[in-house]
Amino acid sequence: MTDGAMLAQLIEQAEEEGADLATLRAIAEEAGTVGADRALARLGLDDPGAAKDMAELRELLGAWRDAKKSMLKAVMQWLGRTVAALVLVVLAMRLGFPGWLK
Template identity: 65%
Template sequence: MNGGLLAQLMAQGVAEGADMATLRAIAEEAGELGASRALTRLGLADASAAKDMAELRELLGAWRDAKKSAVQAVAGWVVRMLLALVMVGLAVKLGFWGLSK
């Protein structure tokens, strides 16, 4: 349900004689009940849920840092390999192979 539909339903309720404060309280209570049910279904309704979420966020941050470091390391190795190939190519092109024998 989006906010526009909720506003229309509340306007309809007021037009039919309902008190706006009562309608707002009903909407707020319904939202809290829905959020509570969703958290319960996800297993996040207990007292340690906040700590669990903080740990998960920390773990996710560590994973992202490790992934970034791994990508940077691979990129570094690729650049080094390309530079080594360029150096070997230059050595062959300039005839340094013959001088080493």
């Protein structure tokens, strides 16, 4: 049975017999399934290889996040070393280190 046909049958049943709780739940569940399938189709994720594609995209995103974190860590270390070197140069100048070289 097609997606829309099952939903149409459930709605017809609800109209004929009155809408009991089980029928309403079945309508809601079927409507959710139809909507999810339609959304996946619009995104192009309704083919059999979509799960593999999503797993690869998640892996790629994880690698990107790791690379970004490593890059930020390296930049922070570089900045820290630069600041430390500048502090040492300023201290050397204040303590008269250039005069010691003469």
